[in-house]
Amino acid sequence: MLRYVIRRVLASIPLLLGLATCTFVIVHLAPGDPTQLYVDADADPRAAARLRAALGLDEPLPVQYVTWLKNAVTGDFGDSLSKHAPVTEIMAEAIPRTLLLASLSLAVNFAVGILIGVLSALNRGKRLDHVLNSAGLFLYSMPEFWLGLMLILLFSLAIPVFPASGFQSPLADYYATWDYLLDILHHLVLPVFVLGVASAAATARYMRGSMLDVLGQDYIRTARAKGLPESAVIGKHAMRNALLPIITLFGLSIPFLLGGAVVVETVFAWPGMGKVVVDAIFTRDYPLIIGCTLLSGAMVVLGNLVADILYALADPRIRY
Amino acid sequence: MSPRLRAVLILLPCLFAACGKSSGPDLSNTAVVALNGDVESFNPVVTRSMISSEINSLIYPQMFELTFNLSLGRLEYGPALVKRWEFLDNGRDIKLIIRNDVRWENGVLVSPQDIKFTYEMIGDPDVASPLGNYVDNMIFTNGRFDVDRSIEIVNDTTMIFHFASVYPQQLFHLTVSPIPKHIFKDVDRKAFANHPANAKPVGAGPFKLEKWTRHQEIVVSANQKCTLPGPGLLERVIFRVIQEPTTRLTELKKGTIDLMWPVYFEDVKGLQEQYADIKLETLPPRVYEYIAWANVDFEEYKKSGGKTVRPHRLFGDARVRQALTYGINRKGILDAKLGPYGELAVSDFSPIFRWSMNTDLRPYPYDPQRGRQLLQSAGWSDSDGDGVLDKGGVKFEFSLYYGIGNARRAYAATVIQENLKQLGIVVHLTQLEPVVLYEKASSKDYDAFLGGFNVSLAIDPSNRWNDISDPYNSAGYHSDRVSELITLGLRAPNENEAARYWREIQSILHQDQPFTFMYWIKDVVAINRRLKGTKINTLGILDRIENWKIGDPKAYATF
Numbered sequence: 023m024l025r026y027v028i029r030r031v032l033a034s035i036p037l038l039l040g041l042a043t044c045t046f047v048i049v050h051l052a053p054g055d056p057t058q059l060y061v062d063a064d065a066d067p068r069a070a071a072r073l074r075a076a077l078g079l080d081e082p083l084p085v086q087y088v089t090w091l092k093n094a095v096t097g098d099f100g101d102s103l104s105k106h107a108p109v110t111e112i113m114a115e116a117i118p119r120t121l122l123l124a125s126l127s128l129a130v131n132f133a134v135g136i137l138i139g140v141l142s143a144l145n146r147g148k149r150l151d152h153v154l155n156s157a158g159l160f161l162y163s164m165p166e167f168w169l170g171l172m173l174i175l176l177f178s179l180a181i182p183v184f185p186a187s188g189f190q191s192p193l194a195d196y197y198a199t200w201d202y203l204l205d206i207l208h209h210l211v212l213p214v215f216v217l218g219v220a221s222a223a224a225t226a227r228y229m230r231g232s233m234l235d236v237l238g239q240d241y242i243r244t245a246r247a248k249g250l251p252e253s254a255v256i257g258k259h260a261m262r263n264a265l266l267p268i269i270t271l272f273g274l275s276i277p278f279l280l281g282g283a284v285v286v287e288t289v290f291a292w293p294g295m296g297k298v299v300v301d302a303i304f305t306r307d308y309p310l311i312i313g314c315t316l317l318s319g320a321m322v323v324l325g326n327l328v329a330d331i332l333y334a335l336a337d338p339r340i341r342y
Numbered sequence: 343m344s345p346r347l348r349a350v351l352i353l354l355p356c357l358f359a360a361c362g363k364s365s366g367p368d369l370s371n372t373a374v375v376a377l378n379g380d381v382e383s384f385n386p387v388v389t390r391s392m393i394s395s396e397i398n399s400l401i402y403p404q405m406f407e408l409t410f411n412l413s414l415g416r417l418e419y420g421p422a423l424v425k426r427w428e429f430l431d432n433g434r435d436i437k438l439i440i441r442n443d444v445r446w447e448n449g450v451l452v453s454p455q456d457i458k459f460t461y462e463m464i465g466d467p468d469v470a471s472p473l474g475n476y477v478d479n480m481i482f483t484n485g486r487f488d489v490d491r492s493i494e495i496v497n498d499t500t501m502i503f504h505f506a507s508v509y510p511q512q513l514f515h516l517t518v519s520p521i522p523k524h525i526f527k528d529v530d531r532k533a534f535a536n537h538p539a540n541a542k543p544v545g546a547g548p549f550k551l552e553k554w555t556r557h558q559e560i561v562v563s564a565n566q567k568c569t570l571p572g573p574g575l576l577e578r579v580i581f582r583v584i585q586e587p588t589t590r591l592t593e594l595k596k597g598t599i600d601l602m603w604p605v606y607f608e609d610v611k612g613l614q615e616q617y618a619d620i621k622l623e624t625l626p627p628r629v630y631e632y633i634a635w636a637n638v639d640f641e642e643y644k645k646s647g648g649k650t651v652r653p654h655r656l657f658g659d660a661r662v663r664q665a666l667t668y669g670i671n672r673k674g675i676l677d678a679k680l681g682p683y684g685e686l687a688v689s690d691f692s693p694i695f696r697w698s699m700n701t702d703l704r705p706y707p708y709d710p711q712r713g714r715q716l717l718q719s720a721g722w723s724d725s726d727g728d729g730v731l732d733k734g735g736v737k738f739e740f741s742l743y744y745g746i747g748n749a750r751r752a753y754a755a756t757v758i759q760e761n762l763k764q765l766g767i768v769v770h771l772t773q774l775e776p777v778v779l780y781e782k783a784s785s786k787d788y789d790a791f792l793g794g795f796n797v798s799l800a801i802d803p804s805n806r807w808n809d810i811s812d813p814y815n816s817a818g819y820h821s822d823r824v825s826e827l828i829t830l831g832l833r834a835p836n837e838n839e840a841a842r843y844w845r846e847i848q849s850i851l852h853q854d855q856p857f858t859f860m861y862w863i864k865d866v867v868a869i870n871r872r873l874k875g876t877k878i879n880t881l882g883i884l885d886r887i888e889n890w891k892i893g894d895p896k897a898y899a900t901f
Contacts, residue, residue, distance in 0.1 A: 058777070075470070106383040115555075171586075178596060187584050187593060192372075193369065196367045197366045291586065293555060297557050305777075
């Protein structure tokens, strides 16, 4: 297994290099000159030319690429054009906040989704199944943007229970540790609900289908015929196999940890990677776009790797 | 639902509601301001956005105390770091007497050396300051800004700025906040914009930076050592970055922010009727929207290297541009989207500059009939009866570009399309990402686009109407008389004389309609009444923020 993991990690290097190269070329060829954005409209037009020269954007593209690649190999992804700071520093500030939001959302998504899926499957055709299906479909159909705003209006303005925006209260850094953690948790409730519970509906659908498939298998009938208690049949025999497609889904959801929260971060003014990426794209901040893309690429590779490893753990028949 | 589960569901929100700032600092003397974007850095030499400039002005010392005299419509200068000033050599040079009791936060005196160093950075091409044009009229040697010949330090409190010529904005170009030389003196110029000190500024203004969390909040606290003009009355000001307008508005309604802008026109009525705690003020108009028409054939112009100037096939005739302005119901768009928070424009000279305004000019009314007559007189008719005007085999049909994400412009574009259809003109609407639209406009790759412009506090039309090659002359407009008037206006010894030239330019622009000038926008600012002493004016939202205070120091709610 270890050799397999090392091989996969090594194989990802040319993949990421290819990704970086493609991104570099695409963002530089995309229409729109960043220096037009970075000088005042009433400033001397030569200011844009001066800035272009200072940023090295007047060099031929291959020269810019080689310079970037040389620096990137040493871990220097350059300075953000729009934020006057190193790309790594900006990403390092934003990543933990997005990881916190997205990993909790992912946990909620899978915990709630699996639970609802199993309950639905076990109560197939009954009232509970219909209620869970309808509620799930309703939540899943709501655009995240709209759902977020509605929750803010309901739970922040009409019934002021949760904060409307931000990662923490103003000056929360001065709080005692426990208060500080509670404050962050308090701010997490609505965004995690939007990201996690709404997506849980989809997970529940997968889980329900997978569970129904498994429950119809001969070995489940055999287990029941042997007189095993229902909790053992479901928990030990059915769940383990029904979870296999969910593990794939989980692995594929990991890249979403960094990029998928864009809309929710905007609505809840959550200062994470989603906002960094969107701002970088709109300001043609080339180094930052490439840095974020590389990070997302690495997450995709990692997600697939995690999915494969979990697969092997869940199903002893699978060996690499 | 089991009673235990029900109890948990009821108690959970109460638990969350109870958690919060039990151990946090007292926020009763703190104001919270919502921003729709973050600052780029805390260095006035390299920042460009309006909000960065405003926040930097709280932290750095100000050279002059600026006041915008609304009744006269002009900027007035008072002493600040500069105690006194006098014009020398018939107004070409300016002598400044600097205060000797202003200190940076770390105790070092603010000196003329700091001011000279700041201008040296502005004029250095490696730094690529967006303020580069501030030194353009000082002394250059071999094509480079010569800081030693431009800025002469006489002694610890006296310095002289030397200019190449007399022009009305000389004093305005001395308003850049100085930065501390002792912090930046050894920095590599190419790395100046990204210097770590730009995120931890050492200032001398009424507030100092306490904390900056990118994309989240900027916290400034009163600088008790400040002597220029003095520490802020508020203990702290928190700037919260909230991009989404509805979320921002919700925070305002909840009372968790004290000031926000812009408030959309559609939200004004609800705020006025339901939130007595919130007052609304307007910013004098400095932003206008327009339709840029390609006055000349840009393709031919570029192909010939700027030598061939041929009128544009559709918009090259001033009568056509006038007809388009008559044919577009600008008042209808204004009423629907801005109401009382906008006014029709006659040119790109902001109404705030009262002294320079040509009050004889009136906005073109919506008069499609007059538009049809003008088009006919310019030779456009529907010769083949297909409902579309044509001339010499060319149909009057074009693409109107506008940026994605601006609901007002999207609405305006639809009205324009419908209005011009009534004149027999086919308009194809094309939405573009704003960056792409900027590039199209500056590279003159368009027939018509809908845009907006934020005018400077100093009148300088040379970037707009002087030369076709100027990237900001989106229309590609040129008039010998306008160019002459711009030169005369910029070199006029005083504003009264400059006003004569500016009025004539407005008259010519009104006649020629290089753009269809749509309307000026007055941004609405919402302020919680507990915040006192705000002075929303042309100079910005945060002007004189050191005088802000909390009238009702009730505890600040933290969710």
